[in-house]
Amino acid sequence: MDYLKIKNLSSKTNDFSLDKITFDIQKNEYFVLLGQSGSGKTMLLETIAGLNQCEGEIFYKGEDISLLATEKRDIGFVYQDFALFPNLNVEENIRFSSKYKKVVDADTLFEDIVEFLKLDSLLDRDTKDLSGGEKQRVAIARAIFSRPKILLLDEPLSAIDPTFRNSIMKSLKDIHRRYDVTTIHVTHNFREASYLADKIAIIMDGKIQQVGKAEDVLNHPINIEVARFLGFKNIFPATMLGFSSSSKVFSVDPNVIKVSKNGTMEADYILEGVVEECMGIVDHYKLFVKVKQHQFFIKILKRDYEGCYADRTNIIQIGFDKKDISFI
Template identity: 55%
Template sequence: MLHVEKLYLKKEDFSLKNLSFEVKKNSYFVILGRTGSGKTMLLESLAGIQKIKGEIVFDGKKITNFSPEKRGFGFVYQDFVLFPNMTVKENIVFASRYKKIENASELYEDVITFLEIKPLLKRRIKHLSGGEKQRVAIARAIYARPKLLLLDEPLSAVDPTFRNTIMKSLKEIVKRYDTTIIHVTHNFREASYLADKIAVMIDGSILQVGNAYEVLNHPKTMEVATFLGYKNICPSGMIEPQHDKKFFSIDPSAILFSHFSSTTEYCFACRIDEVMGVTDHYKVFAHVQDVTFFAKVSKTMFDKLGLKEGLMCYLCMHKKDVIFI
């Protein structure tokens, strides 16, 4: 449906670096990256707001040089960009001023019911909460019947208590309104819940694209693993000298301590260097060869094993819990 090939854009000292990816029709595609990684710039490039080098093809047609109006995409910015001098209803139906909306009345009623906006229709924008503004902005975008819906950090200004509700609504939009969504965020939980596919974006480059489980659980590079918060990234040679991947990672909660070695798992003699007690577990830092591992140990297991600073014991890992990078 959407094919992007070697998209390049330079703004001052920052650039989008020859980005290439595809988004399938009626899918939910999430671009995941830190603030300042170029996510909004990419959305604006897709929308036609930024002039780029490279090629954008939509439904088999080259649209690289099309104006935003000609592309027919919907765009919901992080700060919503609603019209403050209009009511909620006037904001939602604004698209009918410049284009004919197919089955407008039925669509309007469905959208305001689906997003639970009926009680807000006569209000001015300044009297809405962040979550209410978000729903109105999404309703306005859907009402215009976009071929592709671009969402820029749509949950950033929403109260955490309403975030789950809005995420469920976003998930339903693709099928309910026969559209495709590209959603940018820095939030891993959002990406995991919403995405059919995730693209990880770092410093203007897309480093990995794949289904949500694959990307979040099997990072392909050190940069992606670090960004995703992986801990205990160590040379693969420690456990598999001939492995084709250079590094491995083990989750702190998956590390086991024992007074005995095991030949069925990865086990190393270690020295416990530091112990920090928190609410329901201990943070344990253990030294293996020239590497320090960080582990989370339940208080029950910690007491059972008699772990303490300076203790010599074994640090073990189930092979199934090790991720190679």
């Protein structure tokens, strides 16, 4: 049985809609919702938490909770801006859930969370005096203290100094494991998703485009829109490679494409093109080569080539191997 199952979930606010969202999450999975700003990520979290009216079903361990009040869903929510209570100090923020529900082994849990998240020196502080990283830790501590069935994290690293991001990502994974919680994490950052996720769902314009194991989604996009969102380059019709299907497309990484001026290249696929531009960037060149009506983007290391292939209008060969192609 799925731990959490979202089935045909729809919701509307102003001029934006979530459209028949469906996916499932297993117990203790770290599930990442990946999408651009305005794609519906936060709205979906709020709908799962019961903050928006909706159609469709939300099942927790087989029980439909879609009509339950927010406070009865046992869901911990950490907002992007942390949403701490300004009239309460750090300890009072963390213990807030005990005002409306019985927290099992509350004192033991509190001491463990404080020690684990290194909050002991902050307990008497006003939240307005905290740094972004400190506020984040307090917000997560408050959510964990409520012993949620599911932890919802809305862009939890967006307000964090990039120099601390790696350590905080590790902390999130450790929290997920230590407190035996199933997590849904919203982000637009591919690196976050790759490091944290067991499973990823790509959301665009209120619709789930693709969902699956993190490695599968990030390396095998289901369509061109997802591929472009994930940063895939050089997306062209497979007819360029001799395939007959006009609907099939392929992508090849700019870093694996070889180039040659003298026709001595070895590769599974060799194409002839015209240099349109060459840009020197620190340790590499960015080449833009037109092959028929399509422009290839290529990166070549300066140390591997003498001089730039910058002579515009020069005809060169580009090549790549079958193993380096992703079909979409």
